[in-house]
Amino acid sequence: MALLWQTGCAVSLRKTLPGVEADPESVVQLLDGLSQSLKTDKQIIRVRLLDKGRTFSGDGALIYRAPDTLQLSIYGPPFSTLWLQMLTRGDSVLVVLPKDNRVVRASRRDPQPVTRLAGSEGLSDAVFLGGVTGIFQLERFQEPGMRMIAAADGRLRRLRLFNDSTAYEFVFDSGLEAVVQFLYYDRGKKSREIIRSDFKPVGNLQRATKTIYRDYLQDREITVLVSKEEVNPDLAEEAFKILMPEGVN
Numbered sequence: 001m002a003l004l005w006q007t008g009c010a011v012s013l014r015k016t017l018p019g020v021e022a023d024p025e026s027v028v029q030l031l032d033g034l035s036q037s038l039k040t041d042k043q044i045i046r047v048r049l050l051d052k053g054r055t056f057s058g059d060g061a062l063i064y065r066a067p068d069t070l071q072l073s074i075y076g077p078p079f080s081t082l083w084l085q086m087l088t089r090g091d092s093v094l095v096v097l098p099k100d101n102r103v104v105r106a107s108r109r110d111p112q113p114v115t116r117l118a119g120s121e122g123l124s125d126a127v128f129l130g131g132v133t134g135i136f137q138l139e140r141f142q143e144p145g146m147r148m149i150a151a152a153d154g155r156l157r158r159l160r161l162f163n164d165s166t167a168y169e170f171v172f173d174s175g176l177e178a179v180v181q182f183l184y185y186d187r188g189k190k191s192r193e194i195i196r197s198d199f200k201p202v203g204n205l206q207r208a209t210k211t212i213y214r215d216y217l218q219d220r221e222i223t224v225l226v227s228k229e230e231v232n233p234d235l236a237e238e239a240f241k242i243l244m245p246e247g248v249n
Contacts, residue, residue, distance in 0.1 A: 019153025131194035
């Protein structure tokens with residue numbers, strides 16, 4: 001994949017990456033390879049949302065098709081009611097709240113209509129969805145003036161993309177052949193973090209059965225536990241249909 005980021009950085013930033021300096025393009029290729037090996041994905045999940053001291057727990061299902069289509073359904077109390085459905089495709093984000101008879105449309109570049117109106121903070125974040133699938137499309141993190149550095153630390157490979165105000169860091173485990181951590185820095189402060197753990201083999205891939213998403217600025221944590229997963233199943237377009245409220249197109 002041809003990236004427009006520049007390589008190189010100030011010494012102070014380079015020192016923040018543990019390990020030995022590595023070629024950034026080599027780590028980019030490792031991350032790109034993940035999207036080649038996972039074409040489709042189906043997960044049955046358990047979700048726990050901790051938001052400013054409030055807790056919500058529910059069950060759900062996740063369906064993914066490369067390169068950029070993902071549907072998420074969450075069921076919660078009472079009696080496993082459909083609480084939220086979300087469909088991301090390309091740059092568009094669609095969230096349906098059946099109980100409130102509400103539909104919210106937004107874009108990945110401007111998710112505020114979703115997060116503010118649908119009350120689905122965190123779940124509609126493309127970074128969170130990348131963490132759950134394990135697929136991070138690097139071109140979506142490109143911002144003006146972005147540069148790249150990388151380091152090798154044992155079997156871990158770290159890639160940092162940054163400019164004067166923002167930094168994204170990806171940690172790839174070469175033994176698992178998977179991303180195990182993602183960090184987002186805003187003006188030098190750690191804003192968000194994703195930790196992927198408890199891996200087990202599914203098909204010929206190592207898949208995380210636990211993903212923790214932390215938003216430090218919003219005091220929010222989402223834990224996703226995968227109880228069942230199929231990798232690269234056949235998925236018809238019908239699988240991505242959203243149940244729209246009556247009278248809403």
